[in-house]
Amino acid sequence: RKEVEQDPGPFNVPEGATVAFNCTYSNSASQSFFWYRQDCRKEPKLLMSVYSSGNEDGRFTAQLNRASQYISLLIRDSKLSDSATYLCVVNKGGSQGNLIFGKGTKLSVKP
Amino acid sequence: GAVVSQHPSRVICKSGTSVKIECRSLDFQATTMFWYRQFPKKSLMLMATSNEGSKATYEQGVEKDKFLINHASLTLSTLTVTSAHPEDSSFYICSARQDSYASTFGSGTRLTVV
Numbered sequence: 001r002k003e004v005e006q007d008p009g010p011f012n013v014p015e016g017a018t019v020a021f022n023c024t025y026s027n028s029a030s031q032s033f034f035w036y037r038q039d040c041r042k043e044p045k046l047l048m049s050v051y052s053s054g055n056e057d058g059r060f061t062a063q064l065n066r067a068s069q070y071i072s073l074l075i076r077d078s079k080l081s082d083s084a085t086y087l088c089v090v091n092k093g094g095s096q097g098n099l100i101f102g103k104g105t106k107l108s109v110k111p
Numbered sequence: 112g113a114v115v116s117q118h119p120s121r122v123i124c125k126s127g128t129s130v131k132i133e134c135r136s137l138d139f140q141a142t143t144m145f146w147y148r149q150f151p152k153k154s155l156m157l158m159a160t161s162n163e164g165s166k167a168t169y170e171q172g173v174e175k176d177k178f179l180i181n182h183a184s185l186t187l188s189t190l191t192v193t194s195a196h197p198e199d200s201s202f203y204i205c206s207a208r209q210d211s212y213a214s215t216f217g218s219g220t221r222l223t224v225v
Binding site: 032034041042043044045046049087099100101102103104 | 117145153154155156157202204206213214215216217218219221
Protein backbone atom coordinates (compact mmCIF):
# COMPACT_ATOMS: atom_id res chain seq x y z
CA ARG A 1 0.00 0.00 0.00
CA LYS A 2 1.36 3.44 -0.90
CA GLU A 3 2.07 5.78 1.99
CA VAL A 4 -0.26 8.47 0.69
CA GLU A 5 -2.87 7.72 -1.96
CA GLN A 6 -5.01 10.11 -3.93
CA ASP A 7 -7.28 9.83 -6.93
CA PRO A 8 -5.21 11.48 -9.69
CA GLY A 9 -8.28 12.77 -11.50
CA PRO A 10 -8.59 14.88 -13.52
CA PHE A 11 -11.69 16.41 -12.04
CA ASN A 12 -13.31 18.61 -14.67
CA VAL A 13 -15.97 20.80 -13.11
CA PRO A 14 -17.90 23.96 -14.11
CA GLU A 15 -17.43 27.23 -12.32
CA GLY A 16 -19.47 27.38 -9.15
CA ALA A 17 -19.44 23.64 -8.58
CA THR A 18 -18.51 21.97 -5.33
CA VAL A 19 -15.78 19.38 -5.57
CA ALA A 20 -14.29 17.02 -3.00
CA PHE A 21 -10.93 15.28 -2.93
CA ASN A 22 -10.02 12.33 -0.79
CA CYS A 23 -6.75 10.99 0.46
CA THR A 24 -5.72 7.99 2.53
CA TYR A 25 -2.48 7.40 4.38
CA SER A 26 -0.94 4.18 5.61
CA ASN A 27 1.12 5.18 8.64
CA SER A 28 -1.14 5.41 11.66
CA ALA A 29 1.62 7.21 13.57
CA SER A 30 1.52 10.18 11.18
CA GLN A 31 1.40 13.39 13.11
CA SER A 32 0.31 16.21 10.87
CA PHE A 33 -1.49 16.65 7.62
CA PHE A 34 -1.69 19.27 4.92
CA TRP A 35 -3.14 20.14 1.58
CA TYR A 36 -0.78 21.85 -0.83
CA ARG A 37 -1.61 23.34 -4.19
CA GLN A 38 0.79 23.02 -7.09
CA ASP A 39 0.35 24.92 -10.34
CA CYS A 40 1.90 23.55 -13.50
CA ARG A 41 5.71 23.67 -13.37
CA LYS A 42 5.66 25.57 -10.08
CA GLU A 43 6.53 24.74 -6.50
CA PRO A 44 3.88 23.46 -4.07
CA LYS A 45 2.27 26.08 -1.88
CA LEU A 46 0.56 25.38 1.40
CA LEU A 47 -3.20 25.62 1.07
CA MET A 48 -4.15 24.60 4.58
CA SER A 49 -3.25 22.38 7.48
CA VAL A 50 -5.73 19.68 8.42
CA TYR A 51 -6.90 19.27 12.00
CA SER A 52 -8.86 16.50 13.66
CA SER A 53 -11.65 18.93 14.46
CA GLY A 54 -11.88 19.94 10.82
CA ASN A 55 -11.07 23.40 9.62
CA GLU A 56 -12.41 25.86 7.12
CA ASP A 57 -10.78 28.70 5.23
CA GLY A 58 -13.20 30.56 3.02
CA ARG A 59 -14.40 28.21 0.31
CA PHE A 60 -12.08 25.43 1.44
CA THR A 61 -12.87 22.87 4.13
CA ALA A 62 -10.50 20.13 5.27
CA GLN A 63 -11.37 17.10 7.36
CA LEU A 64 -9.26 14.43 9.04
CA ASN A 65 -10.46 11.03 10.19
CA ARG A 66 -7.64 9.39 12.11
CA ALA A 67 -9.54 6.16 12.71
CA SER A 68 -9.99 5.64 8.97
CA GLN A 69 -6.67 7.33 8.09
CA TYR A 70 -8.53 9.53 5.67
CA ILE A 71 -8.22 13.21 4.74
CA SER A 72 -10.55 15.25 2.60
CA LEU A 73 -10.65 18.65 0.95
CA LEU A 74 -13.90 20.31 -0.12
CA ILE A 75 -13.92 23.29 -2.45
CA ARG A 76 -17.17 25.22 -2.74
CA ASP A 77 -18.14 27.67 -5.48
CA SER A 78 -15.18 26.67 -7.67
CA LYS A 79 -13.32 29.45 -9.49
CA LEU A 80 -11.30 29.22 -12.68
CA SER A 81 -8.26 30.11 -10.59
CA ASP A 82 -8.74 26.97 -8.50
CA SER A 83 -7.48 24.90 -11.43
CA ALA A 84 -4.32 23.21 -10.17
CA THR A 85 -3.05 19.96 -8.72
CA TYR A 86 -3.89 19.43 -5.07
CA LEU A 87 -1.37 17.47 -3.06
CA CYS A 88 -2.24 15.56 0.07
CA VAL A 89 0.78 15.69 2.37
CA VAL A 90 1.49 13.77 5.54
CA ASN A 91 4.23 14.44 8.06
CA LYS A 92 5.44 11.16 9.49
CA GLY A 93 6.93 13.00 12.42
CA GLY A 94 9.96 11.93 14.34
CA SER A 95 13.26 13.79 14.50
CA GLN A 96 13.47 14.14 10.73
CA GLY A 97 9.81 14.89 10.26
CA ASN A 98 9.84 14.66 6.52
CA LEU A 99 6.78 15.14 4.38
CA ILE A 100 5.27 12.39 2.30
CA PHE A 101 3.44 13.62 -0.77
CA GLY A 102 0.58 12.05 -2.60
CA LYS A 103 0.79 12.19 -6.38
CA GLY A 104 -1.85 14.87 -6.41
CA THR A 105 -5.34 15.31 -7.77
CA LYS A 106 -5.69 17.47 -10.82
CA LEU A 107 -8.61 19.91 -10.87
CA SER A 108 -9.74 21.77 -13.94
CA VAL A 109 -12.48 24.35 -13.52
CA LYS A 110 -14.19 25.31 -16.77
CA PRO A 111 -16.23 28.44 -17.54
CA GLY B 112 5.43 34.82 6.33
CA ALA B 113 8.34 32.48 5.79
CA VAL B 114 10.06 32.95 2.44
CA VAL B 115 12.44 30.50 0.81
CA SER B 116 14.48 31.61 -2.17
CA GLN B 117 15.91 29.07 -4.62
CA HIS B 118 18.37 29.83 -7.38
CA PRO B 119 18.73 29.28 -10.29
CA SER B 120 15.19 28.69 -11.48
CA ARG B 121 16.32 27.05 -14.67
CA VAL B 122 19.64 25.61 -15.82
CA ILE B 123 20.81 23.75 -18.88
CA CYS B 124 24.15 22.02 -18.65
CA LYS B 125 26.26 19.56 -20.58
CA SER B 126 26.68 15.95 -19.52
CA GLY B 127 29.57 15.53 -17.15
CA THR B 128 29.44 19.00 -15.66
CA SER B 129 28.35 19.91 -12.14
CA VAL B 130 25.48 22.19 -11.19
CA LYS B 131 24.98 23.97 -7.86
CA ILE B 132 21.54 24.92 -6.61
CA GLU B 133 21.10 27.32 -3.70
CA CYS B 134 18.29 27.43 -1.20
CA ARG B 135 18.00 30.34 1.21
CA SER B 136 15.57 31.07 4.01
CA LEU B 137 15.15 34.84 3.77
CA ASP B 138 13.42 35.84 6.96
CA PHE B 139 13.97 32.96 9.34
CA GLN B 140 16.64 30.53 10.40
CA ALA B 141 16.30 26.97 9.23
CA THR B 142 18.29 24.33 11.04
CA THR B 143 16.77 21.78 8.69
CA MET B 144 16.10 22.04 5.00
CA PHE B 145 14.84 19.37 2.65
CA TRP B 146 15.67 18.63 -0.96
CA TYR B 147 13.09 17.05 -3.26
CA ARG B 148 13.02 15.93 -6.85
CA GLN B 149 9.96 15.76 -9.05
CA PHE B 150 9.75 14.00 -12.39
CA PRO B 151 6.96 14.92 -14.81
CA LYS B 152 3.54 13.80 -13.60
CA LYS B 153 5.10 12.22 -10.51
CA SER B 154 4.95 13.15 -6.87
CA LEU B 155 7.65 14.99 -5.02
CA MET B 156 10.24 12.59 -3.69
CA LEU B 157 12.47 13.47 -0.77
CA MET B 158 16.12 13.14 -1.68
CA ALA B 159 17.82 14.24 1.50
CA THR B 160 17.51 16.19 4.71
CA SER B 161 20.05 18.94 5.11
CA ASN B 162 21.16 19.68 8.67
CA GLU B 163 23.02 22.85 9.54
CA GLY B 164 26.54 22.08 10.68
CA SER B 165 26.36 18.34 10.11
CA LYS B 166 26.13 15.80 7.33
CA ALA B 167 23.00 15.47 5.29
CA THR B 168 20.77 12.44 5.65
CA TYR B 169 20.04 10.80 2.32
CA GLU B 170 17.01 8.73 1.41
CA GLN B 171 17.48 5.20 0.23
CA GLY B 172 18.60 5.04 -3.37
CA VAL B 173 19.98 8.59 -3.49
CA GLU B 174 23.72 8.70 -4.12
CA LYS B 175 25.37 11.03 -1.65
CA ASP B 176 28.51 11.35 -3.77
CA LYS B 177 26.45 12.47 -6.72
CA PHE B 178 24.15 14.85 -4.91
CA LEU B 179 26.37 16.84 -2.58
CA ILE B 180 24.59 18.83 0.09
CA ASN B 181 26.15 21.58 2.14
CA HIS B 182 24.29 23.42 4.90
CA ALA B 183 26.96 25.83 6.07
CA SER B 184 24.70 28.37 7.74
CA LEU B 185 21.23 28.65 9.23
CA THR B 186 19.94 30.33 6.08
CA LEU B 187 21.68 28.54 3.23
CA SER B 188 21.75 25.01 1.91
CA THR B 189 23.23 24.01 -1.43
CA LEU B 190 22.72 20.96 -3.60
CA THR B 191 25.39 20.15 -6.15
CA VAL B 192 24.60 17.66 -8.86
CA THR B 193 28.00 16.28 -9.82
CA SER B 194 28.86 14.79 -13.19
CA ALA B 195 25.32 15.36 -14.37
CA HIS B 196 23.71 12.99 -16.86
CA PRO B 197 20.52 13.37 -18.90
CA GLU B 198 18.65 11.11 -16.45
CA ASP B 199 19.33 13.73 -13.75
CA SER B 200 17.12 16.15 -15.65
CA SER B 201 14.29 16.96 -13.27
CA PHE B 202 12.64 19.61 -11.13
CA TYR B 203 14.52 20.07 -7.88
CA ILE B 204 12.81 21.83 -4.99
CA CYS B 205 14.03 22.71 -1.54
CA SER B 206 11.94 23.41 1.50
CA ALA B 207 12.52 24.76 4.97
CA ARG B 208 10.46 24.68 8.10
CA GLN B 209 10.16 27.47 10.63
CA ASP B 210 8.19 26.71 13.75
CA SER B 211 5.18 24.77 12.54
CA TYR B 212 5.19 21.41 10.83
CA ALA B 213 4.26 23.00 7.52
CA SER B 214 7.06 23.64 5.09
CA THR B 215 7.71 26.53 2.77
CA PHE B 216 9.09 25.62 -0.61
CA GLY B 217 11.57 27.34 -2.83
CA SER B 218 10.43 28.12 -6.36
CA GLY B 219 12.28 25.11 -7.73
CA THR B 220 15.06 24.58 -10.24
CA ARG B 221 14.40 22.96 -13.57
CA LEU B 222 17.55 21.14 -14.58
CA THR B 223 18.07 19.95 -18.12
CA VAL B 224 21.20 17.96 -18.90
CA VAL B 225 22.05 17.72 -22.58
